[in-house]
Amino acid sequence: MSDLGIMDAAPRRVPRIRDYYEAPDRRDTTLDRWAADLNGAFVAQGARWRAWRLRPILREMERHAVAMAALDDAGLQAEAQAARIWLRRALRDQTLSVAAAGRAFALVREAADRVLGLRHYDVQALGAWAMMRGQIAEMRTGEGKTLCATLAVATTALSGRQVHVMTVNDYLAERDSAEMAPLYRFLGLSVATVLEGQDAETRQSAYGQDIVYGTNKEIAFDYLRDRAILRLKPGNLNRKLDRILPADRRAAGLRLQGLPVAIIDEADSVLIDEARTPLIISGANPQQGGLPDTTFRRAMAAARTLTEDVHFRRPRGIRRIEILPDGFEALDRMADADLDRPDTDPAFGIPVIREHLVYQALSALYLFELGDSYILRDGKVQIVDENTGRTMPDRTWSDGLHQMVELKEGLEPTAENETLSRMTYQRFFRRYACLGGMTGTAQDAAWELWSVYRLAVAKVPTNKRDIRRFARDRVFLTTEAKWQAIAERTRALHAAGAPVLIGTRSINASDAASARLSELGLPHQLLTAAQDADEAAIVAEAGQAGRITVATNMAGRGTDIKLSPDALAAGGLHVILSERHDSRRVDRQLEGRCGRQGEPGRVEAYLSLEDDLMQGPAARRVAGLAKLLARAFGPGAAGWCIRWRQKQMEAAHGRMRRDLIDQDRGMGEFLAFGGELE
Ligand SMILES: Nc1ncnc2c1ncn2[C@@H]1O[C@H](COP(=O)(O)OP(=O)(O)OP(=O)(O)O)[C@@H](O)[C@H]1O
Numbered sequence: 001m002s003d004l005g006i007m008d009a010a011p012r013r014v015p016r017i018r019d020y021y022e023a024p025d026r027r028d029t030t031l032d033r034w035a036a037d038l039n040g041a042f043v044a045q046g047a048r049w050r051a052w053r054l055r056p057i058l059r060e061m062e063r064h065a066v067a068m069a070a071l072d073d074a075g076l077q078a079e080a081q082a083a084r085i086w087l088r089r090a091l092r093d094q095t096l097s098v099a100a101a102g103r104a105f106a107l108v109r110e111a112a113d114r115v116l117g118l119r120h121y122d123v124q125a126l127g128a129w130a131m132m133r134g135q136i137a138e139m140r141t142g143e144g145k146t147l148c149a150t151l152a153v154a155t156t157a158l159s160g161r162q163v164h165v166m167t168v169n170d171y172l173a174e175r176d177s178a179e180m181a182p183l184y185r186f187l188g189l190s191v192a193t194v195l196e197g198q199d200a201e202t203r204q205s206a207y208g209q210d211i212v213y214g215t216n217k218e219i220a221f222d223y224l225r226d227r228a229i230l231r232l233k234p235g236n237l238n239r240k241l242d243r244i245l246p247a248d249r250r251a252a253g254l255r256l257q258g259l260p261v262a263i264i265d266e267a268d269s270v271l272i273d274e275a276r277t278p279l280i281i282s283g284a285n286p287q288q289g290g291l292p293d294t295t296f297r298r299a300m301a302a303a304r305t306l307t308e309d310v311h312f313r314r315p316r317g318i319r320r321i322e323i324l325p326d327g328f329e330a331l332d333r334m335a336d337a338d339l340d341r342p343d344t345d346p347a348f349g350i351p352v353i354r355e356h357l358v359y360q361a362l363s364a365l366y367l368f369e370l371g372d373s374y375i376l377r378d379g380k381v382q383i384v385d386e387n388t389g390r391t392m393p394d395r396t397w398s399d400g401l402h403q404m405v406e407l408k409e410g411l412e413p414t415a416e417n418e419t420l421s422r423m424t425y426q427r428f429f430r431r432y433a434c435l436g437g438m439t440g441t442a443q444d445a446a447w448e449l450w451s452v453y454r455l456a457v458a459k460v461p462t463n464k465r466d467i468r469r470f471a472r473d474r475v476f477l478t479t480e481a482k483w484q485a486i487a488e489r490t491r492a493l494h495a496a497g498a499p500v501l502i503g504t505r506s507i508n509a510s511d512a513a514s515a516r517l518s519e520l521g522l523p524h525q526l527l528t529a530a531q532d533a534d535e536a537a538i539v540a541e542a543g544q545a546g547r548i549t550v551a552t553n554m555a556g557r558g559t560d561i562k563l564s565p566d567a568l569a570a571g572g573l574h575v576i577l578s579e580r581h582d583s584r585r586v587d588r589q590l591e592g593r594c595g596r597q598g599e600p601g602r603v604e605a606y607l608s609l610e611d612d613l614m615q616g617p618a619a620r621r622v623a624g625l626a627k628l629l630a631r632a633f634g635p636g637a638a639g640w641c642i643r644w645r646q647k648q649m650e651a652a653h654g655r656m657r658r659d660l661i662d663q664d665r666g667m668g669e670f671l672a673f674g675g676e677l678e
Contacts, residue, residue: 054458057129058122060102061109068110073186076114079107080158080187087159096159101132104155108187112150115186116179121463124148130458131436132156136267136449139460141440141589142560142596146176149263150183152436156261157189157210161434166216167265168274169388170195171535172558176265177213184211194218196393203255216270217392220428222255224281227423229253259432266557267437268445268585269388271453275425275657280398291357293413295347296400299357300407302334302348303365312362321362323355331358357400364404371508374405375529381405384507384529389553391529426452426657440592441585448654464598468591471604475635475642479512482608486578487516489604490548494522497545497570499563503590504552505579505612513550513578524548527555543567553581556589563599572600579611580642582649609638613645622648 071079083104090100105125113119120128124144127137128151139145149165156163167173177193184191192206194214203222206212212219229252249257264270306312311327314320323331331354338344347353368374374381375391381402382391396402396414403413429435435455442449442457449455476482486502493500504510507528517524527538527549539559542549545566549555561573573594581587587605594601609630614623626641 054126054129054133054460056098057102057105057125060099061105061125064103064106065110068106071110073114076107076111077186077188080111083107083158084160084188087155091159096132098129101129101155104158105129105151108151108154108183111186112147112183115183116147118144118147120147120151123460123463125151127438127458127460128152128155130460131263131438133458134434134436135456135458136436136442137438137460138442138457139438139440140462140466141592142599143440143460143462144597145265145438145440146179149176149265149438150180153211153263154184154187154189156263156434157184158187162209162257162260163211164219164260164262164432165211165213165265166219166262166270167213168269168557169215169390170218171390172265173213173215173218175536177211194222200253200255204250207256216264216274216425217395219256220279220423220425221281223259223428224279224423226254226256228281261434262429262432262436264429264435264437265439267439267455268442268449269439269557271425271429271437271455272445272448272657273583273585275452278422278424279428280422291347291353291400291416292345294345295353296357296403296407296413298338298345298348299354300361300364300404302331302354303358303361305334306330306358306362308366314366319367321359321366323359323362327358328355331355357404360400361404361407363401364408368401368405368408369506369508370409371511372506375507376409376411377530379411381409381411382529386553389529389551389556429453441588444583444585444588448657452657462598466595467598468595468601468603470591471602473605473607473636473639473642475630475639476606476608477610477630477635479608479610482578482606482610483512483516486513486576486606487520487522489576489606490517491520491522493574494546494548497566498572498574499543499545499547499561499567499570500549500574500576501542501555501561501590501593502548502550502576502578503555504550505581507552509578510550510552517548517550522548524550527551529554543573545570553586553590555593556586559593560596561593568599571602573602575601575603577603577605577607580605580607580613580646582613582646582653584646584650607639607642609635609642611642613642613649619645 068076068079087096087100087104090096105120105128109120109125121144123139124147127139127143127145127148130137131149131152132155137145137148139148153163153165165173165176167176173193174195177191181191189211190209191211191213192209194203194206194212196215196218198206206214207222306327308314310324311330312321312323315322332351335349335351335354338348348357370376372384373386374383376382377391377393381396382393383395383397384391397405400416403416406413430453435453437455443459446457449457474485476485490500490502502513504513507530510526510528514524514526525538525541525548527535527542528551535554538549538551539555539561541547542555543561543563545564547567555561563572567573575591575594577587577590591603594603609623609626613619614626622641622645626638629641630638
């Protein structure tokens with residue numbers, strides 16, 4: 001995307017992915033990875049230069065600051081009304097000059113000071129200007145991105161463009177919009193939030209406001225729903241959503257008003273991590289009816305008889321099942337034997353259906369774990385988002401996987417839905433006319449953000465010096481020894497009055513930590529998908545002196561733990577990582593819960609060679625080497641193997657995203673052809 005992202009009046013063209021993704025059969029070789037790193041380094045280098053180039057906005061903002069401060073509240077609101085005109089006029093020649101943006105920033109900053117009692121720091125203005133220029137502002141965790149975004153969001157909305165402010169979960173969307181709404185309303189802007197569980201009418205009205213807060217999932221699914229509706233109406237297929245008149249849109253039940261400007265919070269999570277899963281919208285199809293329960297049950301029974309490494313295997317580095325030739329033969333034999341039975345299932349006799357369902361059954365049995373990938377609530381399977389640690393109550397896995405997980409847990413399989421519309425996140429975001437974002441951890445993903453979205457990363461300096469302290473990783477041979485050490489360490493910190501946040505990878509791990517702490521008689525709070533209703537209360541308490549909180553990724557991105565004076569005096573928040581995640585960025589987000597806004601804090605990692613990261617056939621070699629080193633030189637010497645394994649996982653996930661883009665491109669061509677025919 002060009003530097004002038006916000007200034008392009010015409011819808012932004014989908015950038016051509018010319019470089020890395022263009023070679024169809026290319027796989028990650030060491031050379032490719034070096035090339036990618038080098039590319040990332042260039043982007044990062046360029047980005048730093050750009051961050052320096054952002055500074056003129058500060059001069060312009062200061063130039064208008066005195067005049068804005070001299071206005072009373074009514075005068076400031078009148079200035080906001082006037083800004084609607086001069087900003088539109090400034091945009092008429094397709095460019096929003098730094099002078100016009102600086103004046104708008106001064107207005108919004110003064111209003112925020114009066115309405116919220118928070119005055120934007122200079123670094124926040126730099127971050128906002130970077131976003132308005134179509135870049136990802138990398139601002140360290142706790143630097144106040146929520147407030148920073150208001151400069152870009154309000155200026156854009158005042159210039160007459162609707163803004164979608166996206167974040168990773170409903171809790172943050174609701175919190176951020178509620179906290180910032182008084183500022184927007186003071187400036188005469190309307191704001192709404194799109195949340196899971198809202199009815200169609202509420203959503204339709206929300207998408208009619210100047211500013212819409214919501215999660216990437218909600219907004220993307222609403223877009224997909226609209227596309228599904230358009231596809232169902234002959235003749236409408238090629239009409240763009242944003243060209244349909246409001247009255248027609250309402251009559252057709254469409255929700256969005258197009259994809260104008262998006263400001264993405266936690267941009268690396270939204271644009272990179274979430275982008276591994278394609279968006280699929282499905283609904284009941286009364287004509288087709290779906291497969292009967294008996295077929296799912298038969299496939300599950302067949303899958304249970306298959307043996308790992310004989311009939312199927314789990315390939316290196318990726319979370320996938322591969323059925324081996326012996327497995328296919330065994331399935332064929334079962335289908336033949338079924339023919340002689342009176343209750344034979346006709347669908348199971350069809351090879352494609354049989355093999356697909358057995359594949360899904362094996363995935364349910366071996367890749368998806370209760371308390372990790374999903375929980376059981378109200379007699380239903382609820383998916384837990386692995387990136388955010390939160391449940392997604394109205395989502396189901398597709399293509400029979402959900403039914404297989406239900407059968408595995410002894411539940412009745414729900415009716416199967418038909419896929420109505422499908423798209424990748426990459427394709428969805430590239431449809432926005434303007435895109436900008438912010439996150440605390442963008443540099444690690446800089447090359448991918450550039451390759452896929454043409455978004456450069458601008459590194460914004462911190463407002464205050466980072467005084468967090470990092471302890472050396474402590475590595476143990478067994479999980480048991482690790483939990484023992486964590487519990488002992490927590491006891492000492494608790495006695496010293498420091499608040500402690502123990503980060504885990506799953507609900508099961510949180511329960512294990514909780515059991516250990518209970519054994520030592522340490523009072524603590526759990527924050528996982530199972531306690532999501534109490535989230536705000538638990539987070540509010542987590543910064544009190546001596547408080548112990550055990551949390552999954554739910555206490556990762558965006559969670560702002562406010563420290564009490566006693567807790568600050570005791571050295572601030574202590575974050576204990578009990579495991580490394582598949583991505584270093586997720587670890588860095590957890591580390592970022594302490595040391596915010598220049599506060600003191602300490603990060604310690606307690607790892608074991610039995611951690612999830614070191615498990616499975618894919619990790620066999622690294623785990624073997626780690627054990628050798630640990631035996632020869634002690635567990636501490638194996639610490640780097642864990643980081644190495646993490647790098648392997650990052651590369652594997654990168655490959656998966658690239659495959660998805662390739663698939664999506666193929667599908668896009670097919671759909672476009674279908675559209676022409678209709
Ligand atoms: N200009 C400011 N003046 C005073 N306090 C501020 C200012 N900006 C932000 N803060 C405070 O800093 C804290 C952190 O803000 P916020 O949660 O938005 O940070 P963040 O950068 O989004 O963090 P994360 O990366 O973890 O999501 C909040 O308590 C907020 O009120």
